[in-house]
Amino acid sequence: MSNEQLLHQPGTRVIELEIEGMTCASCVSRVERKLGKLDGVEASVNLPLQSAHVTVPAGVTDEQITATVEAAGYKARVRQPHYPSGGAGDLPPGSGGAAVGDHASLDAARQLRPRLILAVILTVPVFAISMFPAFQFANWGWVAGVLALPVVTWAAWPFHRAAAVNARHFASTMDTLVSIGVVAAYAFSAWQLLADPFLTAHPGMEGRQTNDGGLYFEVASVVTTFLLLGRYLEANAKQKAGDALKALLNLGAKDATVLVAGVEHKIPVDQLAVGDVIVVRPGEKIATDGVVIDGSSAVDASLMTGESVPVEVGPDSPVTGATINASGRLLVRATRVGSETTLAQMGRLVSQAQTGKSPIARLADRISAVFVPVVLAIAVATFVAWLLLAGPAVTGAELRSAFTAAVAVLVIACPCALGLATPVGLLTGTGRGAQLGILIKGPQVLEDTRTVDTILLDKTGTVTTGHLAVHGIVAFGPYDKAQVLRFAGALEAASEHPVARAIAAAALAAGNVADDAGRLPAVADFSSAPGGGVTGSVDGHVVTAGRTSWLQENGISLTSGNLDALEAAEAAGATAIWIAVDGRAAGIISLRDSIKPGSAAAISRLRQLGLRPILLTGDNAAVAAEVAAAVGIPAEDVFAGVLPEGKVDAVRKLQAAGATVAMAGDGVNDAAALAQADLGIAMGSGTDVAIEAADLTVMANDLGQVAQAIALSRRTLATIKTNLFWAFFYNAIGIPVAALGLLNPMIAGAAMAASSVLVVGNSLRLRDFGK
CATH class of the missing domain: 2.70.150.10 (Calcium-transporting ATPase, cytoplasmic transduction domain A)
Structure with a gap:
């Protein structure tokens, strides 16, 4: 059962967990697996945020959730009060998911800094005296061993501790690989030195040159230092990745x-x-x-x-x-x-999006779940293979080569970059989107934007301003224009439709229509039909306003002269509304809507993104054609005279023809079409129901932001895919090279640390999008 389905089950709630101790994708996969074993529980764990978004059915307590995580070897606590399905939540103003990752990253950087400083101070002399004969002196091996000991114990303690915790639960993570590699390098060197105390008795006598032994104190120290440096830089970079959402939540x-x-x-x-x-x-x-x-x-x-x-x-x-x-x-x-404010809802949407996972991210998690045990097996196989190739009489040099290759495999294979590839890219992309007023509901939306090839644009409020104004009035005897406007204004004042508001405003503004107090007549027996029209009683007269079909439904006949007047008004590109009094056509009111200044440029940008813009409107063909021509949409890509329920049919028609459809709209009557579309885009000036039905929300009432939202989503997806490619490519190339003995463990440690920093740095480039 999906999260979406679970959220609509009675009693279902969502909790946010802070999780301490996760270091790689294997940790993420393990926590999700453990939580998933609880009946009805689904969890999405985010490594950079150090958090989990958990859907919990009735009967499962918060204590059971945290106990399950702790049983997996990590600390957990509920970060916020839970909220019922469909509720607005109990987030206080300014709260949001990014705060968890932000604080976790800051704490991690602070804890790593002293360990890194000590490691650098001690590793430099260990490396110098081990690698350069000019720095060597009598019994330098013992000095190197003493200097390296604090590095491989206290400085490397975060790796050892995590490895031990996971070992107690019969599990392994990247820390397991690092810990084994560092301990093995130091222990092997210490054993060599104890076996031959005079191995480095004289200056210039490096064991690996003078006998079959070998010292790897510098390997253990340098690998630890590089990995600590990589994790420190990674923690700082992850903190920057959450800066955008943190800034948004601090706006209040x-x-x-x-x-x-x-x-x-x-x-x-x-x-x-x-x-x-x-x-x-x-x-x-x-x-x-x-x-x-x-x-x-x-x-x-x-x-x-x-x-x-x-x-x-x-x-x-x-x-x-x-x-x-x-x-x-x-x-x-x-x-x-x-928690009901727009800002709180924005924070909640972005936070949930950052916690979610796309199919490609879940593939990475599944791979990482078995990755570490496979690497351990490869390292053992590498060591054994080198010994077998050496033959029955294994020399010290051959043992050293086998050991070096096995350690290099352990170090180079750490899947840090794999675990960071998706969540850091998503964290940065959605955070930058929030800064630009673009809300991406979840990772799946990124996948959807890649495949969309057609975009339906609702005319009113999306391409045009949606602010109609009365352009002209045609009156039929025995009524004059003032009477037509008075009847229409009184009737439409009871409606919330944009056309109704425009007519009512025009009537109020006309001094000879309203009474001395500036009021329009009261309306009684008011009724309306979406997409049709309205009817009611004004001053004892039955007044009807709406489309031709609405008048016909109400038994009002139209003469050829009436229809000619309507045709003339519509031919001029206006929206024409019939006004009938006591079953007889009294006049026509024409309204015009202005095109938003940036609509033409936005539609051009949508074409550059490979999308086919189609104009969708309930207005007549003449009005639609005039608007389409002004913004650069060809006549064949215009759907005119579409009723609210027809918008869904329009989406389905295009989908049936093989198109992958995005829909941009801002009204209640757009909600169904937004939900039906492959990608629903709500304009932020629209209604809550439209925003709820959409996959993307642009907070500005600007079509240009729709194009920007699609571009950002695609850029974020491309960044995530680039991250994953390099993470997979790095391991796929690095492991066999290390197994063949062509990679020094120190270089492997530097490369592994660099891969994580590279992935985070690549993601941080999204912070400059749109600048």
Whole structure:
């Protein structure tokens, strides 16, 4: 059963674990396997974040989960309160999954630093006197052994400790390989020295030159130092990988000024309640999501949405927490607080995306699960093979060659890079996306963006501004234009549709339509049909507004003159709405929608990404054709006159023709189509249900960000695949080279450390995307 299915089971909940002690992909696989043995439990473990996202059915306690992880040899604790399926969660403002990995990486770097410093200080002289005769003196081997001892014990303790913990549970990880390799190199050298105390009795007498023995103190020391350096650099780099999400989660205001009975009080933001009235002065952050009830200003939302141009707001305008009031004083009524805010939801979405795994990542985990035991077997086989090839009389030199090859195999094969390849790339890519106002729901989305070849664009609110305005009125006798607008405005004032709001606004603005108090007549018996129209009673008259089909459904006949007027309005590229009074056509109101400034450039960018843009709209063919021509979409790629339920059919039709379809939309009526599409993209200015149904969410109301989101997703996927290629390639080449005796263990240690740093460094390049 998948996580998605589990989340919809009664009583199912999700917990986030902090896990201490994981060092490689083998650890990840082991924890997931152990948790998976609990009935109904599914876990996704993230190595860089040192965390696990665990779906838990009813009847399984948090204590059972943490005990299972601890039984596997790691420390675990529940990081946040669990939340029920479908709930918004109990995350406090500013919390998020990245904090776990960030703190874990910082702690790891601090703990490794003194060990690394000691290792460097002692390894340099050990290496010098072991490798260069000019630095050698009488009995230098004993000095090298003494200097190397703290390096291979205290400095290398993180490797030994992890190996011992796993050994107690009959398991092995990359630390097992490192620990065995380092201990074997030092123990073999110590045994050689004890067997022949005078092996280095005179300056210039290096054992491997004067007899069949050999000392490997420098190998044990240098390998330890290189691996500590690699892990230290890796911890610092992983901390940087989480910087983007950490910065996002720190955007929220810490305090809010609340207006109570005309008196201002400053309180912590976590004490805000829905309905509180907040005072926001110029330059201050808006503390939480809300609606402006007084004042006007420009709001800078660039840190949340990536849009550089401030948005003008006034009474009844929605505002988002963590955005900045650029000019005037605002009074804002809180509508969402705590874990319900847009910022908290963004953090939750990104955190969950970073914890998830794509199919390619799970393949890497399955390989790493058996990787270490296989490498141990290869190392033993290498040692035995070298001895067998030497024949019955094995000399000291041949024993040294067999030992060197086996140690090199152990060191070069550590699967650190394999375990970091996917999660660090995903961590950096999704974090950078959050900075740009792009939310990627999970790793599978990255795979989907690679295969998409067609994108359906909902016209209103996506390609156009969605802000309709009355362009013209045609009246049929006995009514005049003012009467038509009055009836229509009163009726449409009861609807929330963009067309209705535009007509109602035009009626209110016309001084000869509203009464002396600036009000429109009240409407009674109001009803509406999605995609059809509305009807109701205004001043005792039955008023109907909508499409031709809606009028016909309501038994209203149209004359040829009426239809000619409609045709003329639509031919001019306007959206035309019928107004009928008491069963007779009274007039036509024409509305126009403006195209967003960046739509044409965005559609061009989508074509460059290999996508075929298709315009989808409920408007008539003439309006659709005019918009399509303006943004560079050919007439054959326009679906006009599509009702809300028809959007799903449009997606299915393209899929049936062999297309892999993305759908971009922002309304409630887009949700079903977003869910049906292979890749659903919600515009952030849209509704919660549309965002919930989508795979990608762009927080800005900008089509250009849709193209940027697809480009970022593909770039992140390409980075992950590059990481995995080099991780696999490195091990595939390194192991046989080491087994053939062509690789010095010191070089193997440096290469292994470099591979992890290379993978993390390659992922960090995503931080510059879009700059």
